[in-house]
Amino acid sequence: MDQHTAATALGADRPEAETTLVEKAYGVLRKAIVRGELLPGDKLKIDVLQKQHAISSSPLREALNRLTAEGLVTSEGNRGFRVAPISLEDLADIVHLRIVLERQAVEASIAEGGDNWEASVVAAFYRLEREEKRIFEEQAALNEEWSQRHRDFHMAMMSGGRSKRLINMVANLFDQAERYRRLSAVYRKGPKNKSNEHKRLMDAVLSRDPVLAAERLREHVEKTAQNVVNAMKAKQAEAEPAE
Structure with a gap:
């Protein structure tokens, strides 16, 4: 495989790898919220989640945005994310x-x-x-x-x-x-x-x-x-x- 082909293959792998990390973060966080392991109102700090799940901040943010769209997480703008409250x-x-x-x-x-x-x-x-x-x-x-x-x-x-x-x-x-x-x-x-x-x-x-x-x-x-x-x-x- 020449350098161009190798570089192309590596570049093609990156989106798939990124998608896999997003799906992993999304699945782990969603399960924890639905199961009640993360409680309503809990702060979802990116740095803490990074250490807990060994996932970088970008996939975590995308996963949290998806969960926000589903109503399981709330976004507080510059203040980050929390588990959605119940009422x-x-x-x-x-x-x-x-x-x-x-x-x-x-x-x-x-x-x-x-x-x-x-x-x-x-x-x-x-x-x-x-x-x-x-x-x-x-x-x-x-x-x-x-x-x-x-x-x-x-x-x-x-x-x-x-x-x-x-x-x-x-x-x-x-x-x-x-x-x-x-x-x-x-x-x-x-x-x-x-x-x-x-x-x-x-x-x-x-x-x-x-x-x-x-x-x-x-x-x-x-x-x-x-x-x-x-x-x-x-x-x-x-x-x-x-x-």
Whole structure:
């Protein structure tokens, strides 16, 4: 390989390497925020993040800007970035948009999804049900495995339509709601077996009844949100000084 060819190849590799670092930074930070490892209002200092993740400042800034566009991070101009705050108003907005967009996504899945889509829904439900049964029998807390299987099940139901943009929007809102669920989980009183609730969802979707499926999705989203609201109010009451 001559010098020109080598230089060209090296130059071509740089954008790909930079993109890889951005994706790495984005994935690590997004996961930490959704899981509640980075708490609402936490300062996201570039120099600290550089040391923690061994990623240079440029990819980190780009990743933080992407997370800002998604609503998981806020930008304070020259003062840097913070994890987005939480509030009852913000949760209500997320719930409203989820109901609107998930209705469209599940209707599209029912209209456009084929046998492979139906099989993916059944398989995702089976994996989720297995984990829920294990957790319920052991009286254990919901864990990382449950969270992933739960997300996989919901996204499987939405994945039959042709609009990738709609599916991505639904996934982003699901993760924003997941952040609230995880932050409120500490106030949950014991494990809950949700298997029947999820089976009702699956049955409605696989019956290809868009009205029933949309209604059960709405009930499911609102019920989960109400649990989060109750937990947030309990936390607020706990923090208030006694008279």
